[in-house]
Amino acid sequence: MRNLIFQRMTSASPVALSTGIARALRRRCPSCGSRGILTHWLRLADRCPSCGLRPNRGEADHFLGGYVINLGLAEALAALLWVLLLTATWPEPSWALMQWSAAVLVIGMPVAMYPITRLAFLAIDLNVQPRRPGDFGDGDPTFK
């Protein structure tokens, strides 16, 4: 098993950012493109079942990058959808509908986009800091 993980890690070429983002949009591992990196909508597996990549890359605060991207994109998209709803119902919008839709969008969009933004940040991070031995955890013989 250790040799298999090490062979996969050393033989795999770096992934282009566009490829990593495209894989993140499909909720797949940005490194190898396989399924199973998400165990739950809001939870990533400890490691990719295919390539062994640890999504947190050995850093306890790695989720913060995905969180920041999530907050920015999800709230911007929520605001855009709210404005579109407002303009679609103008000149007589239902203000009760506008209030409830704003609440649903502001709370729902970050939850809906969480796995995508978390994996997108992992793709960006893998592009900025190429894969290193520690990314594959204790299955990697070079892991310290």
Ligand SMILES: [Zn+2]
């Ligand atoms: Zn993988």
